[in-house]
Amino acid sequence: MKKIDHIGIAVKSIDKALNLYKNLLELEVTGEEVLEDRGLRVVFVQVGETRIELLEPLNENSEISGFLAKRGEGIHHIAYAVDNVQEMINKSKELGIKPLSDEPKDGAHNTKVAFLHPKTTNGVLTELVEHR
Numbered sequence: 001m002k003k004i005d006h007i008g009i010a011v012k013s014i015d016k017a018l019n020l021y022k023n024l025l026e027l028e029v030t031g032e033e034v035l036e037d038r039g040l041r042v043v044f045v046q047v048g049e050t051r052i053e054l055l056e057p058l059n060e061n062s063e064i065s066g067f068l069a070k071r072g073e074g075i076h077h078i079a080y081a082v083d084n085v086q087e088m089i090n091k092s093k094e095l096g097i098k099p100l101s102d103e104p105k106d107g108a109h110n111t112k113v114a115f116l117h118p119k120t121t122n123g124v125l126t127e128l129v130e131h132r
């Protein structure tokens with residue numbers, strides 16, 4: 001599978017952001033999911049073969065709170081669909097790219113995910129996604 005799985009966008013309010021994606025662009029919006037561990041509310045918007053992932057903080061300790069405080073709303077990460085996240089974590093280390101965990105973690109919609117540190121990926125926080 002070679003495609004961009006989704007583009008993550010940090011927003012203050014998903015409901016307000018949907019004015020663009022739903023009301024203007026009339027894209028299909030999937031059900032919301034709450035990721036308590038990450039402190040996030042997440043909604044996906046289908047765009048052809050890929051998706052936009054809208055990320056809203058549930059609290060000030062969420063995984064995107066620092067980003068919103070420092071940079072404001074905007075593109076947060078790009079996620080690539082891969083066949084095996086664990087293999088990609090191992091391979092990234094061999095290539096000098098720094099994974100943020102040694103093992104995959106749970107992502108939205110029953111996925112396994114890993115992130116690569118933006119300092120080792122040209123300033124772009126990069127996510128690897130494996131659909132179960």
Ligand SMILES: C[C@H](C(=O)O)C(=O)SCCNC(=O)CCNC(=O)[C@H](O)C(C)(C)COP(=O)(O)OP(=O)(O)OC[C@H]1O[C@@H](n2cnc3c(N)ncnc32)[C@H](O)[C@@H]1OP(=O)(O)O
Binds near residue numbers: 038053064075117123
């Ligand atoms: C699960 C779900 C799913 O898809 O299924 C998701 O996407 S969850 C999506 C949300 N979850 C995650 O992102 C989890 C993984 N992310 C992280 O662990 C962290 O956000 C992190 C390690 C990338 C950055 O955390 P940190 O505490 O180091 O934050 P800092 O603010 O100190 O950032 C350190 C340096 O990285 C830069 N930086 C931080 N965040 C980003 C970003 N999103 N894109 C590009 N650069 C970034 C900062 O500007 C700073 O650069 P400088 O030093 O030059 O100022």
Ligand SMILES: [Co+2]
Binds near residue numbers: 006008053079127
């Ligand atoms: Co994501």
